[in-house]
Every structure is written in structure tokens, then in C-alpha cells.
Amino acid sequence: ETKNSLQTARLPPPDSSSIFSRRLSLSANFGDSRSLEYDFYRNSCPPAEQIIRTMIRRLYEVRPNVAPALLRLVFHDCFIEGCDASVLLDAVNGVRSEKDSPPNETLKGFDIIDSIKAELEAACPGIVSCADILVLAAREVVVLAGGPFYPLDTGRRDSSRAFADAATYGIPSPDEELRTTLASFASRGFNEKETVSLLGAHSIGVVHCKFFLDRLYNFHGTNRPDPSLDSGFLELMRSRCNNSHRTAPPESPISFNIQPPFSFDGLPLPSFNSSLPSSPEEPGMIMDYDGLRSNFGTLYYRSLLQGRGILYADQQLMAKEGTESWVRAYASENTLFRRDFAITMMKLSNLQVLIAPLGLVRLNCSKVG
């Protein structure tokens, strides 16, 4: 299965950019033998995967929000020129980083990757790529958050540059219509079903008010809320995010209105206080649909059935029969969802990977040299 998804993932998307074609033709020169391998570090750094697992588990105990942070981070890396750790690079000498692009402004978890990298550099200097660390760390947090385990091949190499423009235009927008979202995923090889299952990642984490304020107060410039929103849920969201969050500068004390976390279905919440937005000036909604962590995914899809998706792009999954039927299926069959989510996470983690001699192993994940 890994092999198949890797091959699919290596097909050029319809809108393939020149950099992508360059990579593809270069790797094609070496034939098909160059691909990721199961346990790539078995000789060069045997404890690599165990180190990552142990560190993530320890971190998760004190900071459970590492789970959503890293799950989102791997998506934002792999979606832009593949899983090459390009998203981790800092700006240098006026060359913009992906971190600075608007869709990435609220990304978190860079420090976690850095500390894992430091540990791995101490154990096996110059061996384990940042790109592999990121996908492996994301796999661990999915399991900790109650999601499925999935096997991953390794041997990804890191990019030597960031793709700031590609990140600005290539990360899907939360306000997008369904067809645009589907086209964006299709261009990376994900069909409708796979797109619906990947969005199950929105079972955990936080959404800041600015990403859905328009839905609450001025949907598509109508001065009215989004009609697809359940009315009770609209009130709940408005109580979290008032209209002033639209214009208030981030440091404005006016925005201080965080309330205790709650669960959408009245389920008891675990102590997830640290998944509150990082600063009190940035209120938002907790996507902790899976209060008991036993059913990762189920409550996300059920909430879409009830018109309770937080982002417009989430709720849009109900706008078309093809995607709606998958929302229904995943809302009622958690085993099916877990299987499909595992497969699509493997596919996401294998997008456009760089294999030696392409790319490099960065010694510091946020710098090239």
C-alpha cells in the first residue's frame, strides 16, 4: 500500500510547476529504484524513530496542543512542493520564508521539531532529515490524539529553499467554495473521498476567530450570517468571537473574552486547557470534537451533518452529494474513517518527496547552511 500511494503521489499534478517537473525528471533519470524505504535509518541511525516517539510522548503530556500543531504543520509542508521541510525554513537575507506567508502566520510547532532535531543530531549527526522528522512526529501525535497508526517509509531529504509564493497561493483558504477546495486537493492527487477523510484532521486543535468571523456577521458581504450555520451554533460562535475581532489590533485588550473550553456535544472534556489559543488576545473555537479521544473523527463529521462546521470550507463538505455521502459514512463508521484517514495521511506524507541525491539533510531545520 505504501508503494502504491507513493507512486500515485509522484504523478505530477495537472498544474505542475516547473520546480516540480524538474524534480520529477531528475528522479526519473535514476529509474524507479530510488524511493523511500521502510526503516531507512536502520543502519545509519537505528534509534531515530524511537527517539522521535519518546520525545513526542513526553511533550504531549505537558503540552497536548503539540498534536494539532504538528498535524497542521505536516499538511502545510507537504502541500507546498512536497514533504521536504520547506515550511521550517526561516527567512534569510531578505528571502521570504513560507512561515511569513499569510496562510502560515498561525503555524506552531517549529520549536518542537527543532528540539527533536537537536536530540537526533546528538545521537547521529547529519543523518536524519527534517522532512522525515516532521512526518514521523506527525504520525505520533495522530496516535496520541486518538487517531490511527500508519506505517511510513523514510529517506526524505530536505529542500534547499523555501517556496513563499507557492505557500501564499497554494494553501487552501478557509473561505473557499467546495469546488475550489476539491480542485486544490485533486491537483495533489487526492480524490473527493480522500479530501473528506483528510479534513477529519480538524477533529483537534483551535481555530482563531478571524478565520470564521465573516460567517458570523457578514457572510459574503451580505451583513448577515452564513445561512448554512446551525442557529444555536451561530450564537455559540458569536459568544466567542464578537465583531470587534475583525478590526481590533491583536494586542487590543477588548478581545479578551476567552471562555472555558466546552464540548460541542456536551461530552466531558479532558484537561485540554493548553489547546486554548496561545494568547488571550486571540480568541477562537476549540475543535476538540473528540472530547473522550476514543472516537477521533466521528464528532467532526457529525457536527458537519448538524451544520456545525467551524470553517466555511469544513461545512462545504455537505454542499455536494459526492462529499456529503462520505461525511455521513465517516460520521457513522469510525473504523472506516480510521482506515481511510491512515491511508490518506500516508499519501500526504509521501507527496513529492526528495530522494538522494536530490535535496540535503539540514543540520538545523530552520536554516539551509
Ligand code: HEM
Ligand atoms: C480545505 C482545507 C483546509 C483548510 C481551509 C484549513 C484551514 C485551517 C484553518 C483556518 C485553521 C485555523 C488556524 C488558526 O486558527 O490558527 C486550521 C487549523 C488546523 N488544521 Fe486545517 N485546513 C485545511 C485542511 C487541513 C488538513 C488536510 C489538515 C491535516 C491533515 C489540517 C490540520 C489542521 C489542524 C490539526 C488544525 C489545528 C491547528 C492548531 O490547533 O494548532 N487542516 N486549518
Ligand SMILES: [Ca+2]
Ligand atoms: Ca514543502
